[in-house]
Amino acid sequence: MTTLLSILGILLALLITAVALYLVTARRYQSSSSVANSYDQWTEDGLLEFYWGEHIHLGHYGSPPRRKAFLQAKADFVHEMVRWGGLEQLPVGTTVLDVGCGIGGSSRILAQDYGFDVTGVTISPQQVQRAQQLTPSGLTATFKVDDAMALSFPDASFDVVWSVEAGPHMPDKDIFARELMRVLKPGGVLVVADWNQRDDRQKPLNFWEKPVMRQLLDQWSHPAFSSIEGFSERLAATGFVEGHVIAADWTAETLPSWLDSIWQGIARPSGLVRFGLSGLIKSTREIPTILLMRLAFGAGLCRFGMFRAVRAQSAEGQEAQARSFSQSTANATLP
Incomplete structure (x- = not known):
């Protein structure tokens, strides 16, 4: 009995230590640099790419969902987003800006399968370097370091603006929405896919949802999640x-x-051989956050939002609406 109690005590101590380390080593958002550093590290060691492939985003498993290979589901997501956004009807040579392009998985599909001329931007220099390495010569996909909160492109530069799961890293969702729309040509199409929080104006977060959401923000360098309703309003504004x-x-x-x-x-399991003990530790460390994500999305705390908007054709109308933008958002509090 004494031996059993000792073993249980050791296991409990290890569990407490593991939880404490998980909490104190959180990758909290501090600035765009903290986001860039996180993605630089994830890209340099190759661990994320090994398990998640070239598409560092979720997969599409059909409606209703069915069993599907993980990496195939991710590639399928890109094609489903293209169809949902009506982009398959656009001609070869359509210019596309992929905001938050990661290591370029989506950009390459858009260029190779649809003939689009794609520019991918990310805050991470390591991601740009890896995206360039993975992109075959002659493919109309280029990559550069840029900040989605202050895009370096002139107004009305692209036929399509595309973004997948970049929004949670943006500290000011109003500026993010405006930048996405600003660089679209009149008549151009914005298509965004993002992680979102439930609209807490309608149903505030309860006692267990607040700490879960706090960890989802802190662990992966997220300053805040918007809601589907809130970000739709921001785009309109x-x-x-x-x-x-x-x-x-x-x-x-x-x-x-x-x-x-x-x-x-x-x-x-070949990943254990390739990345060794450090890879095992890094992988294991992400499991609690992934499980919290599954809990949050499964329980309705988080939702996966899709957004489509067309930039207005009238310059005069845009200017008038743009003037009202600062007035309408000056005192607004959107989720």
């Missing part, structure tokens, strides 16, 4: 949108990604 913002909820279609990502570590 830029004054650049023609008609209405179209939004959809793809939580069900993407939900299997979370547990599937953990399964990769079991199904592909």
Whole structure:
């Protein structure tokens, strides 16, 4: 009995130590530099690419969801987003800005399968370098370091602006929305996919949801999540949108990604050989956050939002709406 109690005591102490280390080593958002540093580290060691592939975003498992290979689901997500946004109807040579392009997985599909002329931007120099390495010569996809909060491109530069799961890293969602719309040509299409929090104006976070959301923000360098409703309103408030913002909820279609990502570590044990003990520790460290993500999306605390908007054709109308943008958002508090 004494031996059993000693073993239980040791296990409990190890668990407490592991939880403490998880909390104190959080990658809290501090600035754009902290986001860049996090992605530089994830890219340099190759661990994230090994398990998540070239697409550092969730997969699409169909509606209703069905069993599918993890990496295939990620590639399928790009094609589903193209169709949902109506982009498959656009001609070869359409110019696309991929905001938060990661290591360029989506950009390469857009260039190779649809003939688009794609420019991918990310805050991480290491991601740009890796994206360039993975991109075949002759493919119309280029990459550069840029800040989505202050894009270096002139107004009305692109036919399409595309962004997948970049929004949670943006400290000011109003500026982010405005930059996305600003660089679109009149008549151009914005298509965004993002992680979102439930609209807490309608249903405030309860006692367990607040600490879960805090960890989802702190662990992966997120300053805040918007809501589907809130970000739709922010896009409309830029004054650049023609008609209405179209939004959809793809939580069900993407939900299997979370547990599937953990399964990769079991199904592909060659990673243990390739990355050794340090890789095992790094991988294991991410499991609690992934499980919290699965909990949050499964329980309705988080939602996977899709957004489509068209930039207005009328310059005069844009200017008038843009003037009202600063007035309408000066005192607004959107989730």
